[in-house]
Amino acid sequence: MVQHIPNLISVLRLLLVPAFAMLLLEQQFGLALILFIVMGVSDAMDGFLARRLNATSALGAGLDPLADKVMLIAAFVMLGHLELLPLWLVMLVVGRDVLVVGGTLLNYLLHPGRKTAVLKVGKINTFIQIVTVFSFMGNQLVMLPPPVLDVLLWATVTATVVSGIGYMLVWGGLLADPGDASR
Secondary structure: OOHHHHHHHHHHHHHHHHHHHHHHHHOOOOOHHOOOOHHHHHHHHHHHHHHHHHOOHHHHHHHHHHHHHHHHHHHHHHHOOOOOOOEEEEEEEEOOOHEEEEEEEEHHHHHHOOOOOOOOOHHHHHHHHHHHHHHHHOOOOOOOOOOHHHHHHHHHHHHHHHHHHHHHHHHHHHHHHOOOOOO
C-alpha cells in the first residue's frame, strides 16, 4: 500500500487543478496562490517519497509530469484569460507542451518501451514557468517592480523556446537512430 502513496499524491494534485483554475477565474489570488504552493509542495513530496520508499513506477513516471503540465497549462491559460499574461505567451507555453507530449507519444508509438530522456533544460523551463506563474499571481496581491515581471516574462519565453528546440533535437535523433533514447 505504501508504494502507492506517491501516485495518490499526483492524482490529488490533478484533482486540485479545477479548484485552482476556478479560484483564478474568480480572481481569488490569495487562495489560488496558496493552492498553487500546496500543489508545488505535493510535487516535491511525491518525487521524494517515490525515491525514499523505492516506490517508483511506470504509472508514476507518467502521472507526475502530467500533473505538472496540467497545473501549469491551467495557470497560464487562466492568467491569459484574465489578461495578466499576454496571449502570445500563453500560446507559446501551451504549444510547447503540446509539442513535448506529442513527441513523447510518437516516440512511445514508434518505439514501445523506450523512454524519452528528460532534459535539464526542460526542468529549468518548468522551474522558470512556476516562478513566473507564482510572481504574476502574487503581483495581484503585492505589486512587484515592472522590470522583475518583464525579466520573468522573457526568461519564460527563452526557456520555453530553448527547451522546445531541445526536445525536437532529441526526437529528431531518435527517429534517425532507433537505439536507446537514454544515452
